[in-house]
Amino acid sequence: MITKNTITRASRYLRVLKNLRSLGFVRVYSPNLADALGLTPAVVRKDFSLLGMEGRKKGGYLIDELIEHLEHLLGANNPCKTVVVGCGRIGRALIESQELRREGIQIVAGFDIAPPPPEEQGEVPILPMDEFESIVDKEGIRVGILAVPSHAALEVFERMRAAGIRGFLNFTTVELKCQERCPHGCENRCVIHQVNIGLELETLFHMVHITEQRPELLKE
Amino acid sequence: MITKNTITRASRYLRVLKNLRSLGFVRVYSPNLADALGLTPAVVRKDFSLLGMEGRKKGGYLIDELIEHLEHLLGANNPCKTVVVGCGRIGRALIESQELRREGIQIVAGFDIAPPPPEEQGEVPILPMDEFESIVDKEGIRVGILAVPSHAALEVFERMRAAGIRGFLNFTTVELKCQERCPHGCENRCVIHQVNIGLELETLFHMVHITEQRPELLKE
Numbered sequence: 001m002i003t004k005n006t007i008t009r010a011s012r013y014l015r016v017l018k019n020l021r022s023l024g025f026v027r028v029y030s031p032n033l034a035d036a037l038g039l040t041p042a043v044v045r046k047d048f049s050l051l052g053m054e055g056r057k058k059g060g061y062l063i064d065e066l067i068e069h070l071e072h073l074l075g076a077n078n079p080c081k082t083v084v085v086g087c088g089r090i091g092r093a094l095i096e097s098q099e100l101r102r103e104g105i106q107i108v109a110g111f112d113i114a115p116p117p118p119e120e121q122g123e124v125p126i127l128p129m130d131e132f133e134s135i136v137d138k139e140g141i142r143v144g145i146l147a148v149p150s151h152a153a154l155e156v157f158e159r160m161r162a163a164g165i166r167g168f169l170n171f172t173t174v175e176l177k178c179q180e181r182c183p184h185g186c187e188n189r190c191v192i193h194q195v196n197i198g199l200e201l202e203t204l205f206h207m208v209h210i211t212e213q214r215p216e217l218l219k220e
Numbered sequence: 221m222i223t224k225n226t227i228t229r230a231s232r233y234l235r236v237l238k239n240l241r242s243l244g245f246v247r248v249y250s251p252n253l254a255d256a257l258g259l260t261p262a263v264v265r266k267d268f269s270l271l272g273m274e275g276r277k278k279g280g281y282l283i284d285e286l287i288e289h290l291e292h293l294l295g296a297n298n299p300c301k302t303v304v305v306g307c308g309r310i311g312r313a314l315i316e317s318q319e320l321r322r323e324g325i326q327i328v329a330g331f332d333i334a335p336p337p338p339e340e341q342g343e344v345p346i347l348p349m350d351e352f353e354s355i356v357d358k359e360g361i362r363v364g365i366l367a368v369p370s371h372a373a374l375e376v377f378e379r380m381r382a383a384g385i386r387g388f389l390n391f392t393t394v395e396l397k398c399q400e401r402c403p404h405g406c407e408n409r410c411v412i413h414q415v416n417i418g419l420e421l422e423t424l425f426h427m428v429h430i431t432e433q434r435p436e437l438l439k440e
Contacts, residue, residue: 075429093309103418167424191427198323204387209295
């Protein structure tokens with residue numbers, strides 16, 4: 001059975017493999033990928049086996065074959081079209097990010113309850129919320145970014161789900177969950193990634209504190 | 221032995237517990253916390269036991285005791301002072317975030333190779349890089365946010381490390397690692413959290429694709 005962690009790693013393998021190919025490499029060995037991603041070679045081999053990818057005897061893995069297999073499996077040839085709901089500072093930073101664009105992420109539109117006037121619009125339009133459903137439907141959007149104030153998170157999440165969004169990148173501090181009996185027929189299959197910057201920072205403070213003040217707790 | 225995952229969950233427990241206390245709750249049971257954080261009660265009890273927290277027979281856990289214990293363990297009473305290096309769109313969004321401020325994160329300053337002129341400065345100053353070391357030293361900063369363009373990531377990471385930063389929230393796409401033989405005497409004890417928005421989105425596309433097109437792969 002493939003877990004979410006395996007798929008997350010598969011996305012990272014694909015990135016590294018494409019970099020290696022662009023450098024002229026033809027084959028790769030599990031310890032190389034393990035080094036690049038901070039894993040053990042055993043994890044890499046286990047993942048590859050789960051994902052149905054086989055190496056050659058003593059010859060490692062052929063990069064072209066791996067990329068082709070992973071792209072087919074992960075649907076990586078589809079354009080990555082997405083929308084941002086909530087265009088405050090974080091939402092706008094994402095909409096205007098050249099780095100995301102370079103990585104093949106196409107943000108089709110932003111949505112906000114108070115969109116800016118035409119003269120303040122950028123390359124990616126920021127539209128009023130009442131155009132949300134029609135754009136999602138027309139463009140076939142399945143993945144959305146939620147960057148509204150936290151008090152509005154649940155209501156907007158429900159609306160996005162009702163419109164057909166199934167993958168969520170959640171920048172609010174609310175821990176969203178896919179309810180077991182989903183009224184939108186998604187059968188508990190929404191995928192939600194939480195990006196909680198405040199919590200990440202807090203955890204870093206805690207980790208640094210424990211590493212420096214209580215290192216014995218971290219020792220085996 | 222406490223792992224990074226336990227500490228991450230400890231930070232989340234602390235957040236939930238403070239919310240519960242503010243609602244007037246006095247005690248809490250492991251299944252409540254499990255529900256709130258999407259865990260199993262067994263994981264909660266295991267964590268609590270590792271962290272040295274004990275329940276009362278049939279009485280659950282006393283919230284005040286848990287908070288006091290966790291705050292002591294995690295150093296959560298220290299002010300969470302941090303800096304942002306790289307003040308492009310993402311960096312500025314973080315610096316100006318009211319939500320982070322409300323969560324008790326104090327961004328002391330931003331740093332950039334091209335800081336804005338005095339009349340364009342906001343509440344948090346954006347300073348030139350050559351003031352970085354002195355501010356970090358003066359304010360005793362141990363945790364920093366890295367939001368420079370990816371091509372500058374390694375160089376800036378090294379500079380932050382040399383200045384004494386030990387916890388990193390890394391918004392670049394470069395997977396930073398603490399080298400085994402660190403020249404800055406940090407003894408391989410830096411803590412690095414990666415926030416790779418492009419990769420998160422890619423993984424979401426892949427998860428949604430597999431959930432919809434190849435659900436058999438995800439079944440047990």
